[in-house]
Structure formats: structure tokens, C-alpha cells
Amino acid sequence: xxxxxTSVGVEDFHFPSGSAQLSARLYLPAGTPRxxxxxxxxxxxxxxxxxxxxxxxxxxxxxxxLTYDYRDFGHSLTGPLAASxxxxxxxxxxxxxxxxxEMQRRFPDLPLWVIGHSVGAMLGPLQPGIEPIARMxxxxxxxxxxxxxxxxxxxxxxxxxxGHAPLLxxxxxxxxxxxxxxxxxxxxxxxxxxxxxxxxxxxxLPETGHRLPKPDWGRAGARVDLFxxxxxxxIPPACVWRLADLYGDTARRHLLRPKEHGLRxxxxxxxxxxxxxxxxxxxxxx
Numbered sequence: 259x260x261x262x263x264t265s266v267g268v269e270d271f272h273f274p275s276g277s278a279q280l281s282a283r284l285y286l287p288a289g290t291p292r293x294x295x296x297x298x299x300x301x302x303x304x305x306x307x308x309x310x311x312x313x314x315x316x317x318x319x320x321x322x323x324l325t326y327d328y329r330d331f332g333h334s335l336t337g338p339l340a341a342s343x344x345x346x347x348x349x350x351x352x353x354x355x356x357x358x359x360e361m362q363r364r365f366p367d368l369p370l371w372v373i374g375h376s377v378g379a380m381l382g383p384l385q386p387g388i389e390p391i392a393r394m395x396x397x398x399x400x401x402x403x404x405x406x407x408x409x410x411x412x413x414x415x416x417x418x419x420x421g422h423a424p425l426l427x428x429x430x431x432x433x434x435x436x437x438x439x440x441x442x443x444x445x446x447x448x449x450x451x452x453x454x455x456x457x458x459x460x461x462x463l464p465e466t467g468h469r470l471p472k473p474d475w476g477r478a479g480a481r482v483d484l485f486x487x488x489x490x491x492x493i494p495p496a497c498v499w500r501l502a503d504l505y506g507d508t509a510r511r512h513l514l515r516p517k518e519h520g521l522r523x524x525x526x527x528x529x530x531x532x533x534x535x536x537x538x539x540x541x542x543x544x
Contacts, residue, residue, distance in 0.1 A: 285313055305325040322361075339432040348447075376493060398487055402493050483512060491526070521533075
């Protein structure tokens with residue numbers, strides 16, 4: 259194995275996304291990269307969370323990998339969170355396509371891969387700018403209603419959507435994620451749109467053709483692989499398969515069971531942790 263500390267190049271920069279500037283980190287292999295990869299983060303997950311996976315892609319697979327934070331989140335936050343007008347659809351329909359365009363600009367001759375974690379792939383079929391994508395890898399991403407969660411996790415989800423969380427957002431003007439154990443703070447518009455989708459049968463589908471574009475993944479023609487984790491209470495496999503239907507008949511469905519990979523658990527966030535690195539070749543296998 260290559261020494262990950264010495265064989266990867268790292269570049270920090272900002273790139274434009276509509277009226278915003280997004281903070282990014284690019285991981286580069288020692289030699290000429292063979293694939294350009296964009297990692298779209300899960301909701302409330304900062305770009306640093308993917309640093310070990312991105313380093314592995316660069317050092318072990320020779321890929322240039324872009325990680326970044328969505329507008330008004332993480333390193334891309336530039337003002338008071340309560341003043342943010344960002345929504346979850348802004349993240350998916352403006353920021354993610356801007357990341358694709360940035361990697362296309364930097365590596366115009368390389369195949370473009372997108373690895374979307376949770377919300378990072380959830381609206382893929384609706385996005386503009388997907389035509390250059392050669393491969394889409396969706397990890398723990400799906401269309402979920404709060405009644406889809408198994409118990410006792412469903413009790414936590416109902417509390418998050420109908421209990422203390424909305425009251426705090428109304429009072430403070432943003433979601434105080436750190437204070438309530440969610441992990442990170444979120445803009446108010448992101449929380450409210452996320453809440454609406456997770457408490458509506460069909461998630462965002464009733465809004466397509468009105469507030470949101472209609473799904474049309476056929477514009478990309480890219481290979482799609484969707485990975486569900488058997489122990490994911492946040493986005494259970496059935497929810498991942500609903501999203502697979504939007505990506506089309508050729509989308510490939512994969513169910514990851516922790517024990518089959520010698521792992522204790524994977525869950526919703528574990529696929530990209532260093533302790534679960536045994537999964538990584540499986541995620542990008544061709």
C-alpha cells in the first residue's frame with residue numbers, strides 16, 4: 259500500500275455556485291489522475307468526514323477527488339446561520355451541479371464520477387448539469403417517510419420532526435444540531451424543507467413539476483449503483499429501492515450486510531469511516 263500521508267496532494271480553494279462561494283478540498287494522486295470524483299455529503303456532514311475515503315481514492319485508485327461544503331454550512335458558512343436563506347433543494351440543484359462543473363473545468367478529459375451520500379444522491383434525477391456524469395454511486399440515499407423507520411428509531415425521528423426540533427428552529431432561527439445531539443447546526447430553510455419531505459408520502463415527488471424539476475436521469479445515460487445498508491435505520495433499504503426506480507431500470511441495487519464484510523455495523527454514516535475501509539473497494543467496483 260502507498261503511504262497515504264506522503265503520496266496525496268491536497269488543495270484548498272473556493273468555487274462559485276450561483277451567488278455563493280463553496281469551500282472545497284481537492285485530493286490528488288501522485289501521478290496523473292484517471293478519474294475525477296465528486297463526493298456529495300450527507301445532510302449535516304462536513305467535508306472532513308470523507309477525508310480518509312478521499313485520500314484512499316487518490317492514493318490507492320489514482321483518482322482526483324473533490325470534497326466540499328454546501329452553502330451556509332461548514333467552511334462555506336460566511337454569516338449568521340439564522341440569516342441564511344439556503345434550502346435543501348439549493349444544495350441539490352445548485353451546489354452539487356456547480357461541483358460537477360468545477361471538476362469538469364479542472365479535468366475536462368477525465369470521466370466524471372459522483373459519489374452521493376444520503377441527500378448527496380437523493381435528487382440526482384432532478385439535477386441540471388448531469389450530462390457529463392459517467393458514473394453515479396448512491397450510498398444510503400433514498401426517499402423516506404418518517405413511518406418507514408423501524409422502532410425505536412422512529413420515535414427519535416418523530417421527535418425530530420414534530421417535537422423539540424421545530425420549536426427550537428422557530429425560536430432560534432436555525433437548527434441547533436450540536437445542542438440536541440444531531441451533530442451540526444443547519445440553516446432554517448434546510449431544516450424546514452427536509453422536514454416537509456420526510457413527513458410527506460412520496461417525499462419530494464409531489465413537488466416535482468412545480469417547485470422542483472421533473473425527474474429525468476435519462477439525460478445522463480450514466481451507470482448508477484445504489485447501495486443500501488441492512489442496518490441503516492435512517493434510510494432503510496426499501497427507501498433506497500424507491501429512489502432506484504427514479505434512476506431507471508438499469509440502476510443496479512446492492513444490499514450491504516455488515517457481517518459479510520467482517521464488520522460490526524455500518525448504519526447510515528459508517529460506509530465512509532476508516533474502520534469500515536473494507537467496504538471501499540466494493541463501493542467503486544466496476
